[in-house]
Amino acid sequence: MDWLDLGLNLAGVVIFFVGMMLSIGLHEIGHMVPAKLFGVRVPQYMVGFGPTLWSRRRGETEYGIKWIPLGGYVRMIGMLPPRKGDEPGKLRSGSTGPFQGLIENARQVSLEEIRPGDEDRVFYKRKWWQKVIIMAGGPAMNFVLAIGLFAVVLMGFGIKTEQPVVKSVSQCVIPATEIRDCRPGDPATPAANAGLRAGDRIVEVAGRPVKSWEEATRRIRAHGAGATTIGVERGGQRLTLNATLIAQDRPKLDDPDKLERVGFLGVSPTFEYVPQGPAAVAQRIGELTAHTAQSLVRFPEKMVGVWNAAFGGAERDINGPVGVVGAGRIGGEILASEAPAKDKMVLFLNLLAGFNLAIGMFNLIPLLPLDGGHIAGALWEGLRRFIARVFRRPDPGHVDVARLLPLTYAVAAVFVVMAGLLLYADLVNPIRLTG
Structure with a gap:
């Protein structure tokens, strides 16, 4: 790799990271704007982690x-409710057991952010x-x-489609099973x-007009083997060329793994x-959503492949998980490639x-600390309150997500381990678009 390729590669990494951080920043804005709209106090909006x-x-x-x-966060006050019967800022003593102590300490930290006058501006008091x-x-x-980026790609640039225009003419007949000059x-x-x-531009085959490749x-x-005519447009003129097709074994159009004897x-x-x-x-969003959902279901299985690639020298699955470093x-590889600028832009946006x-x-x-875990808790709270109203029972109150903190920390630890594994694999055995 020469200095130009190295510079382009580094520039590609930087450009992607900037796009990624903008995406993360907008993700957090998606939390912050409705939180402020519904009256929750938001002390911090940060992109990234660690020192400021x-x-x-x-x-x-x-x-x-x-x-x-490697991420970002919006800090909202009162994410964890006090125990039922406790006043905000006051917790009963006497908590026993490591998990209970962990839960109560987390409650204390959450409630310490609540200043006088903020009692009704906490997250846990919002409607479900x-x-x-x-x-x-x-x-x-x-x-x-x-959706916006895919719209720019598909509606602004488009899809690369075969045109009935000759790019190159093969000079000799080579069997489909051989790759050679x-x-x-x-x-x-x-x-x-x-x-x-x-x-x-091919406009006619055997005397019949054609509009696509x-x-x-x-x-x-x-047509098979035999004489025919090929009508073309060349330099603004219409020409009819005489061609004698031959029969050759070629991959099937609907099943490229199988051969069939056709005109060539x-x-x-x-x-x-x-x-x-x-x-x-x-259609693209639907297809990729289904594919991504399947990948998430198979994520633990695919992480085994990442482990084998990181420590066993196995080949990385190009469709497998990749961390932010690998992405x-x-x-960088896209920008340093010899592809046309338009192709690079499309690949970047995709x-x-x-x-x-x-x-x-x-x-x-639906696992804490992910957004889906909080959403699941809010939906459960709404369902409990609906059932209580239907059966004329007392309001069950807020869902105490603090009780799930031990599981939350366990899930977070698993995520940290997987992120570390992806980081290591991306460094020692990265996914490459080309050999």
Whole structure:
């Protein structure tokens, strides 16, 4: 790798990290805006973790950037409710057991943030549907970003589609089972004999007009061996070329692993970006959502593959989990590649859109400390209160998520271990787009 490639690679890493941190920052804004709207006091809005790099206070909120760019957070007061019967800021003594002590200490820390006059500005006192909106705001922002980025890619740039324009003409006939250059004695292809050239637009096959590469390909394959005509547009002129097709074993269009004997001409198509409509965006989002959901279900299984790649030298699964460092390296590889600038931009936007979709869905897993855990608690609170009203029972009160803190810390520890494993694997055996 020369200095230019190294510089482009590093620039790609930086650009992706900037896009990733903007996504994280917007995720936290998705929490902060509805929290403030519903009256919750938000003391801090931070992008990153660790020591503070820069911060500034606006009103009652401190906005800042921290040194470790691996996430972010919004601090809202009163995330944990006091025990039933306790007054805010006052806890009963006599807690026993390591888990109970941990829970009560966490309550104390949460309640210490409540200043005089803030008693009604705590998170736990919000209505259940307000809690859902606040906690779902972050993932919702990721989904909006993913949809917006995919819309830019599909509707602004488009999808690379085969055009009925010749990109190159094969000079000799090579069996489909072989990958090699032409050798002396190899017969010339029908396209070379007919005089087709790069840039020719195929408009007619066997006297019948064609409008797409697929239509031309199917017409040629169905014709089989024998003489035919190929109508092309070249330099603004319409030409009819005589070609004698040959029969050759080629991969099936609907099953490339199998061969079939078809007519063969010997040309390859040009690819151009064709803008798509909103339906294509919806279809792409639906397909990737289903794929991401399946990946999350199989996440523990895929982490075994990451372990084997990190410590056993196994090959990384290109469709397997990747951490922020690995994703950044992929961004660097994209920018340092020899692909056209338009292709690089599309790949970058797709990578960032996929990152936002994955982060949004991951955060909806109904486990604390993820957003989905808080959403599940709020929904359970709403259901309990609804049942109490229907059966004319006393209000059951707020759901005490503090009781789940031991499980929360266990889940957080697992996430830290997995993040560390991904970081190590991304450093020693990263996913690469090319060999």
